[in-house]
Amino acid sequence: MTLYKSGDIVVSSWANNRFFERQNDDRSPGLEPAWNLEANAVTEEIDPSNQPRPAWRAHVARNYVVDPLGWEERAAEMEITSFTPSLDTADFRNSFGRLTIAGGSYNVNSPYRIVRFRGGIAGNQYNPANTLSASSMTTRMGATAACVLPDSWQTQTDTFNVLSFTSTSIEIENADLVATLDANGDGTASFAPAGGFEQAINCRVTLYSSDGRQSVVRQVSEINRSASAELISWLTDIPSWLTPTRVRVETFQSRYSWMLAARRQTSGAIYMDLITFYKRSFDPHHELIHPAHFQAGASTVVIQYNPDLGDASPALKRGGFICDAQNNRWYRVINFKEVDNAYLELENIYGNLSALTPQPLQNTRGAIVSLEYAAAESSGIYTSTTNPPPGGALILPGIINVYPLQPRLPWEQ
Structure with a gap:
């Protein structure tokens, strides 16, 4: 069973021109309902006591964008600000554009509203516009991988000053990594794999063998700082044969990215524009x-x-x-x-x-x-x-x- 919040949107696992907005905070059963496709109609679900309850309202997807990066950024904003959307206020993830910074009256029927889809493919329940998207887009890193050119990395340090290492961490002399990457000032840079505050940053470490002929790359989960050293950690063990003597830490720079804007005509034809950005x-x-x-x-x-x-x-x-x-x-x-x-x-x-x-x-x-x-x-x-x-x-x-x-x-x- 999947927990949905009021205002969450999904689309069905078969092609049509509707999306469906959640009407309550509750869990949905595992089977996709028989959707009522009439505009503004409500599809019911069966609750645990075997009683029908209103669950999803159908809307015509006339104007929309497929914007995995924007969806993830707005979801992070809502989490940081503890903003709770409702059926009558903005859900910044699912709406492209906002009437006010704070939210304000901005429901799904607003003529201003361009619906923002996270993107994905048909899942094992409803094709999840929100919580169940294709695995490649279920995280900020996945959205970045899908929507940003992959060759934009900035070197934060490249050093031979290795103090010690294990299969999942390496300690180097202080290179000011935490000072540079710690976004909330808590003394630790905690990235996407650790679900930390700095999860917007994609950070990788390259470990080189002593002869420089072999290397291993790992995605950094966390960097901690002591008085004179910094400990770089990752989740997947490095090979037992590797004794790293050189360390390079890089962060991904989201330079060139895209989103898709679409307009569905009354004839059913869909006209699309590819919007490309530099440092969006x-x-x-x-x-x-x-x-x-x-x-x-x-x-x-x-x-x-x-x-x-x-x-x-x-x-x-x-x-x-x-x-x-x-x-x-x-x-x-x-x-x-x-x-x-x-x-x-x-x-x-x-x-x-x-x-x-x-x-x-x-x-x-x-x-x-x-x-x-x-x-x-x-x-x-x-x-x-x-x-x-x-x-x-x-x-x-x-x-x-x-x-x-x-x-x-x-x-x-």
């Missing part, structure tokens, strides 16, 4: 959704900065990209001009906005952005005095390029 930032502020107004056929967008940015500015730059957070479409920025009051710019376009309910943000900074191509869809366009459709923009730094992929047609899925 996972700062929560960079996933803030900024009120924005995309108009089909227009190549100019007015963005109002999210108040949670404070006095900072989003990562707008010429040649960068912004995402229409309602339609999951990505556009290259060719120019932009920051303004002190973006509300006035909206009035220049739409006229007097005082009668609108709800009101657009007032007295907020923003930008007028010129796109490389005209917007393909509209969002946030005021056409009446009540309930203007929401529109938003995501502005992520570090995007190298956005590559459109060949669409998948319904009969190919």
